[in-house]
Amino acid sequence: MSAARPRGLPIAAHLALLVALVFATAFAVTVTIILALPPRPPDVMRSDQIVSDFIDGYRAAARTGRAPRGAGMHWTIHEAAPAIPSLAAAAPVKADIAQRLDIAPDKVALMGEFVRRDTVVFRVQRTHAEHIREMEMHIATDIVREPPVVPPARETPAPTPPPPPRVVVIGPPDAPAPPAPPAPPIVFAPAPPNVILLSGFTLAAELPSGRWLEMRQGRNDEEFGWILRAALIVGATLLVLTALALWFARRLARPIQTFAAAVQAVGVDPKSAAVAEEGPRELRSAAGAVNAMAARLRALVADRTQTLATVAHDMRTPLMRLRLAAENAAPEQRARIAKEVAEMEALIASFIAFARDDSASERRVRLDLAALLQSLVDDEAEAGRDVRLVGGEERLVIMGQPLGLKRLFANLIDNAVKYGARAAITVRREDAAVVIDVVDDGGGVPEDMREAIFKPFVRLHGRHGENVSGAGLGLTAARSIARAHGGDVIVADSPHGALVRVRLPIEEPIKTAG
């Protein structure tokens, strides 16, 4: 049965949603933690390096008039002197810059976090020649140069170049330094005495144009790489986990799906295959319960089938005997007996059809409803009854049970010619449905009986109050068949006679070849 899809998301979707939510939250929290961490402090730099970088940038700016880029710094050009508090310990550096750029020292501003020299050791790699020279100097002279406290600003035009740093050798301690050593060793050295160490500094100087060039040590770029890598790793992990979780959720939901399908099949036909007892434990026990129920249903159905067959046999065999006996009677008696027997047989047939309820088990096929109605009308016409079909020239393809639908309309036509003298059937399409009206010219159905007549064994009297043959099961069966097809049967208003309206959902129009 193609019942409407039940509302609600499948279990797999619920699980997937949950997992996705958990992972998204985890990801967000991780990223927040990373981003909320205090930034790594800026690198400590040697003042001589800072000065040389700044002078390069200054010269470039003086030449082009634009802020240079690079050296891992933020460069900006200000119209006026930026407000930079001065750092006492940096005075020599400022003086050095002023001297090298040939500007007044008060045109230079420098601030930053001063780092004590002896807390930082630089890892220095030197060329082989330099190394040898330094070794010789170290051994030959024992001079320890005192750092110039405050170099006279202007009187000394020739600045003392930064002296070679005192080197601590962490290598072969007393190697006489022959030309042998192949690679220059790595050395660690504190900053030279006249070099101060700064971090997080800002350095500015007035350009020849009167504007100011500012160089600021930015946030450590290394950090972004690190955050990016962390985010990528976390993200990739979450993606993999999500994929795994989805797979798992589907795996979990699959037995539930097959379970639902199997239970549905058992509901339609208890003789269908048992529900496989597999999957999670809860599902196994549910499947076991359904199978037990199906077994009981099967026994019940078998009982009922047997009972009905026996009833049919026991009631029809005497009728057949009666019918055969009538063959020896006078012709008019024979006709009367035949009529009574036929009526009796019709009653038995309707009881049995009602009790059997084949509507659940008959297969569904695509069928042309117009042809089906036409064939019924033709059969009725051949039997000498006044039944006409209006419309139905076009094909009306629906999914349905051929025998069930035949029974449905045969019941309605039967009623029509029983309560009236003639029946007219009209067929038309309405949106996604076929509407079939069966109209007779009888007395019609009283307003208050229009629902009641669909109940089993409820019958109307004929137009003149006479009894009408039948068990009162035709409309009941018709409605149950129509509803099994997703449609319905109702009694509608009609100017004269009864109008029974059947509505059946139509299949999408099939593309007709050619």
Add this chain to the structure above:
Amino acid sequence: MIAETLPRVLIVDDDAAIREGLAEVFERSGFAAVCAPNAAAMDKILADQGADLVILDLMMPGEDGLSAARRLAGRGWPPVIMLSALGDDADRIVGLEVGADDYMAKPCNPRELVARARAVLRRARDGDAAATRAEAVRFAGFRLDVARRELTDPDGVLVALSTGEFRLLRAFVERPQRVLTREHLLDLAFANDGEVFDRAVDVQVSRLRKKLERSDQGELIRTVRGEGYLFTAKPTPG
């Protein structure tokens, strides 16, 4: 023996009154009738004397009618009419699917049973035995399920046939590419109704043509002027 010239009908039913009543009706209609109360007795009579037709009850003690009908159909002879207290369409289909040639529900009009018996005998005599027995035949993209009386068109849509249309189509399908006169068709397709005119054949043929017009092979039922009708397609079992 006169029985040599009369068609022999074997009536198998566990109810004595029905057996005897039917035998009487058949004998009055020009048959030689033999009776058997169950399937075992039926086998014995078939082995000893043979029969041209078997009327078989469905519900009998011992082997039931369905299984007996299946055995006879497997043997290919004689033709079988099932006579059953189970008269639903579904039961009829089951009976025809096991290979019965016709199926009637109790209680039936005895004379209609005789008429059907004649029709079955005629079909068995002059019809193509294979086609007669086939459960379904295909032609020009259509499929006719003989047991279910269902015609499926080339699009796979079931096109319902009225009883007359079905009989007519079966008559055509069993005698393809042969000119059939109106009288012959009346005989084959309307055996149980004496009040049908030639004109009715034309009406049925035109209805049937309408239902077959989805064929890609043009007109399947051709009118042969002054003679009758010709079924042009070549049916294959399946």
